[in-house]
Amino acid sequence: MVKLVGKNKILSAVFISGRGSNLKSIYNYSIKKNSKICVELVISSKSDVLGVKFARKYNIKTKIINYKNKVKAEARIIKLLKKNNIQLICLAGFMKVLSKNFVKSFKNKIINIHPSLLPKYKGLNTHERAIKNRDRFSGCTVHYVNQNLDSGKIILKQKVKLYKSDTPEQLAKRILKVENKLYPRAINKVISNF
Numbered sequence: 001m002v003k004l005v006g007k008n009k010i011l012s013a014v015f016i017s018g019r020g021s022n023l024k025s026i027y028n029y030s031i032k033k034n035s036k037i038c039v040e041l042v043i044s045s046k047s048d049v050l051g052v053k054f055a056r057k058y059n060i061k062t063k064i065i066n067y068k069n070k071v072k073a074e075a076r077i078i079k080l081l082k083k084n085n086i087q088l089i090c091l092a093g094f095m096k097v098l099s100k101n102f103v104k105s106f107k108n109k110i111i112n113i114h115p116s117l118l119p120k121y122k123g124l125n126t127h128e129r130a131i132k133n134r135d136r137f138s139g140c141t142v143h144y145v146n147q148n149l150d151s152g153k154i155i156l157k158q159k160v161k162l163y164k165s166d167t168p169e170q171l172a173k174r175i176l177k178v179e180n181k182l183y184p185r186a187i188n189k190v191i192s193n194f
């Protein structure tokens with residue numbers, strides 16, 4: 001497959017650690033005729049994951065980062081981002097927390113998707129917590145990344161109804177479908193400020 005690189009597109013990097021369904025939705029959005037972004041680089045903290053397979057299949061430049069030493073890992077990532085002139089970073093299931101310095105050096109250029117209605121349920125196991133609390137709704141949020149976990153300014157969020165019979169897996173599946181649509185919309189909103 002030949003990668004489509006449009007002129008004057010915002011060069012973006014997607015950071016992943018796993019399945020990559022949000023990477024896929026961002027990529028599919030990026031190749032649309034009127035899209036203003038290009039997925040120039042994929043950074044993965046894991047090698048043998050579906051997201052990496054997808055990126056390679058579509059000839060997206062993909063780098064696996066060894067995170068044994070976080071300082072070195074981030075230094076390598078920063079080098080790659082600079083070398084590729086990356087202007088926007090989309091975290092999509094990236095299971096590593098970026099350091100304060102990293103976040104500072106890309107201020108307002110890093111966004112993330114989180115499977116809850118933030119500020120509710122920051123961190124892990126969001127679906128379990130929503131079910132346990134018998135919430136009527138859960139959902140997902142795209143937000144800017146700041147120095148505190150899942151705490152940056154909210155860009156877009158969308159509710160998903162919770163059913164009494166829901167298992168965390170069922171709820172996760174329904175929310176993921178919504179995530180995959182929400183992320184491109186949030187990117188569109190973010191880049192309108194670029």
Ligand code: GRF
Nearest residue numbers: 019020021022093113114115
């Ligand atoms: C998504 O649920 C996202 O909200 C969370 O991690 C999951 C990643 O899924 N941060 P995928 O790898 O994009 O399919």
